[in-house]
Amino acid sequence: MLKRYLLAPGPTPVSPEVLLAMAKPVIHHRAPEFAELFGEVREGLKWLFQTKNDVLILASSGTGGMEGAVANFLSPGDRALVVNGGKFGERWGKICKTFGAHVTEIKVEWGHAVDPQAVADVLKKDPAIKAVYVQASETSTGVAHDTKALAEVVRTCEGTILVVDAITALGVFDIQTDAWGLDVVVTGSQKALMLPPGLAFVSVSEKAWQVAEKARNGAFYFDLKKERASQVKNQTAYTPAVSMIIGLQEVLRTLKAEGLDAVFARQERLAHAMREGVKAAGLSLFPKMSPSNALTAISAPDGVDGQAIYKNLRVQYGITAAGGQDHLKGQIFRIAHMGYVDTFDVIMSLAAVEMVLKSLGHSIKLGSGVAKAQELLLAKS
Numbered sequence: 001m002l003k004r005y006l007l008a009p010g011p012t013p014v015s016p017e018v019l020l021a022m023a024k025p026v027i028h029h030r031a032p033e034f035a036e037l038f039g040e041v042r043e044g045l046k047w048l049f050q051t052k053n054d055v056l057i058l059a060s061s062g063t064g065g066m067e068g069a070v071a072n073f074l075s076p077g078d079r080a081l082v083v084n085g086g087k088f089g090e091r092w093g094k095i096c097k098t099f100g101a102h103v104t105e106i107k108v109e110w111g112h113a114v115d116p117q118a119v120a121d122v123l124k125k126d127p128a129i130k131a132v133y134v135q136a137s138e139t140s141t142g143v144a145h146d147t148k149a150l151a152e153v154v155r156t157c158e159g160t161i162l163v164v165d166a167i168t169a170l171g172v173f174d175i176q177t178d179a180w181g182l183d184v185v186v187t188g189s190q191k192a193l194m195l196p197p198g199l200a201f202v203s204v205s206e207k208a209w210q211v212a213e214k215a216r217n218g219a220f221y222f223d224l225k226k227e228r229a230s231q232v233k234n235q236t237a238y239t240p241a242v243s244m245i246i247g248l249q250e251v252l253r254t255l256k257a258e259g260l261d262a263v264f265a266r267q268e269r270l271a272h273a274m275r276e277g278v279k280a281a282g283l284s285l286f287p288k289m290s291p292s293n294a295l296t297a298i299s300a301p302d303g304v305d306g307q308a309i310y311k312n313l314r315v316q317y318g319i320t321a322a323g324g325q326d327h328l329k330g331q332i333f334r335i336a337h338m339g340y341v342d343t344f345d346v347i348m349s350l351a352a353v354e355m356v357l358k359s360l361g362h363s364i365k366l367g368s369g370v371a372k373a374q375e376l377l378l379a380k381s
């Protein structure tokens with residue numbers, strides 16, 4: 001028997017309480033019980049997104065939310081600026097091109113965060129740009145972009161909106177949708193929201209709705225205006241993922257009971273212990289700056305194949321982490337610590353990494369990373 005541990009940067013573990021909640025009988029989405037449930041989760045999402053605006057709930061993976069965040073705001077021929085610092089930045093570009101937008105890309109070296117001044121320079125040269133697309137946390141490299149600073153740049157440009165993929169950021173670290181002026185914020189269920197895959201969430205500012213008014217809408221299923229018209233009445237345009245929404249109610253109640261600041265502090269504590277543990281084990285972090293608290297991207301030591309580390313974690317110890325993508329394949333491996341995770345997920349994953357490296361012939365002192373994490377995570381009496 002091999003006990004399984006899910007420490008991938010999505011999907012993430014789901015708590016027994018949430019699994020049980022989702023096992024409840026399905027209710028009909030036009031019945032009054034659903035409207036009551038939907039009303040509660042809509043309010044909870046506004047709290048989580050730190051916004052007064054509606055947060056639309058879609059039945060799709062996170063990419064469906066991203067597609068909606070392109071199709072509803074850009075018409076064919078419109079200009080878009082994409083920050084591409086990894087696989088998910090690249091995805092913004094692909095979606096924009098699919099909907100006929102003219103894309104300018106800021107290529108950011110993998111492992112680095114975008115310089116907000118670079119965005120300011122492009123917008124100054126090309127004020128016709130309708131939307132700027134960025135990740136709050138680029139999961140392929142483990143780097144967080146400074147969306148607060150980017151919003152300061154974009155908010156001065158009339159007619160330009162900032163669209164943030166916060167799929168591994170929201171619920172991990174502070175994302176102040178309204179206070180910072182993030183126009184469209186997207187997240188998904190299977191990352192920090194600790195649900196199974198299947199829901200996407202999109203908040204839209206007043207400025208962004210005005211842009212949407214003028215756009216020639218290229219969406220049918222992901223038509224956000226149509227969804228808003230239904231969702232403000234606690235209904236959805238089409239059949240919602242009812243059981244997932246029941247699970248979401250449970251997640252939001254748990255997060256509320258903990259408090260947003262406490263959630264961010266816990267995620268920070270775990271991420272810090274993981275990073276320090278990695279360094280104490282003699283390994284190096286892949287991000288060259290601003291590491292995301294959602295996951296840790298670790299460089300494979302010289303002479304060790306990163307894919308072998310990732311594969312052995314799964315085969316030898318039942319731990320599903322992630323490897324590197326594209327040119328980082330074999331160079332890095334990634335371990336997530338967002339959502340339903342705690343002290344021992346960090347300690348266990350550091351222990352397993354040390355054991356795998358040792359069995360791959362790398363010289364490592366067993367327990368070196370673990371001891372550092374234990375020290376940092378020791379409960380204060």
Ligand SMILES: *Cc1c(COP(=O)(O)O)cnc(C)c1O
Nearest residue numbers: 010061062063088139167168188
């Ligand atoms: C997981 C993820 C997505 C969405 O992926 P789906 O597989 O469509 O849910 C998008 N952006 C980032 C940064 C992610 O981590």
